[in-house]
Amino acid sequence: MRNRLRWRAVCITRKAFCLINLLVFACAFTIKAEETSSNILCRPELAPSRRSELADKLRAITGWRDLGFDQNGALRPGRAQSSGGSPTARDLLGAAVTGKNVLILEDASNRSDVVFCRVNPGRWTKDAAQRPPAYVILIDFADFSRITGDRAALAAFNVGWGLLHEIDHVVHDSVDPQRIGEAGECEDLINRMRRECGLAERVEYYFTLVPGTTASAFMTRLVRLAFEQRTPEQNKKKKRYWLVWDASLVGGFSEDNKIAAVR
Ligand SMILES: [Zn+2]
Numbered sequence: 269m270r271n272r273l274r275w276r277a278v279c280i281t282r283k284a285f286c287l288i289n290l291l292v293f294a295c296a297f298t299i300k301a302e303e304t305s306s307n308i309l310c311r312p313e314l315a316p317s318r319r320s321e322l323a324d325k326l327r328a329i330t331g332w333r334d335l336g337f338d339q340n341g342a343l344r345p346g347r348a349q350s351s352g353g354s355p356t357a358r359d360l361l362g363a364a365v366t367g368k369n370v371l372i373l374e375d376a377s378n379r380s381d382v383v384f385c386r387v388n389p390g391r392w393t394k395d396a397a398q399r400p401p402a403y404v405i406l407i408d409f410a411d412f413s414r415i416t417g418d419r420a421a422l423a424a425f426n427v428g429w430g431l432l433h434e435i436d437h438v439v440h441d442s443v444d445p446q447r448i449g450e451a452g453e454c455e456d457l458i459n460r461m462r463r464e465c466g467l468a469e470r471v472e473y474y475f476t477l478v479p480g481t482t483a484s485a486f487m488t489r490l491v492r493l494a495f496e497q498r499t500p501e502q503n504k505k506k507k508r509y510w511l512v513w514d515a516s517l518v519g520g521f522s523e524d525n526k527i528a529a530v531r
Contacts, residue, residue: 307400308364308371308435310341318375318409325428329465330357354464356457357432364435369401371438373431376406383520384411385430387437405434411518418509421495424467425511433458448474468497468509475520478512489515 310319319337326343327335331353334346343365350358364371372390376382390402412427436442436454445452451459452473459469471494478490491513496506 306338306342306344306365307367307369308343308361308373310337310343311372311374312341314341314373314375318407321409322373322407322427322431325426326361326431329354329428329432329461330361332358332361352465354461356464357461360432360436360439360457360461363439367439369403369438370399371435372402372404374404374406376408377410379406379408380519382406382408382411383518384408385427385434387434403438405431407431408518411513414517415511415513417492417511418495420468420497420507421493421509421511424462424470424495425493429458429462432461445473448472448476468495470494471496471508475515487516491515 331350334348442454475491475493495509
């Protein structure tokens, strides 16, 4: 849409990876990675409360009632039969747990360069040639706490959904859209999971300024993100729901980022 303001993507695409973002793993962490059969691992610094928050959201989405993190910080789906939840989410998470890549979960709360979540490639400090590819998923828990909006949209956008989005980038090598007005390849799969959970779907990948908000008058930059759900009572009509947050706190608001979003 002409003159419509566009802002930074909620996460970067894998194509945007660059060497400068490579992170280094400590030797101690390497040992722990080898001791577990799960390829999704927490950094030791990820607090128990954050692990619980992630596990709670993932249990609700996958229907895996026993899902949790073990004492080594490894994500375990658990042995219990699934109850409800999304089969597609179970497939994705199961593929990541047993897949060829190691995924490291890191608390990136209040980091200005992380807008909700992001995934970066990692690099082993020793014997890199003998080790699997590694990725670091940065999660800004504080950003998610700053969202307000419709209940139906809030249920469809939390740390669990954000984590699955980043995992899909790694597992399926999926990309985010270059143009506004599209959800993109990665979110299309996440939206299938939302449908399976009976939740609203994300309409667009890019968030936009709330109408009436000027780009220069105040420090506060209210932005919004649309979700839609088709309700049986309304037949084929969709109902729209919104999330709203202050981009000056969450991040992703600058002229540079606006340019980056349309590349
Ligand atoms: Zn993405």
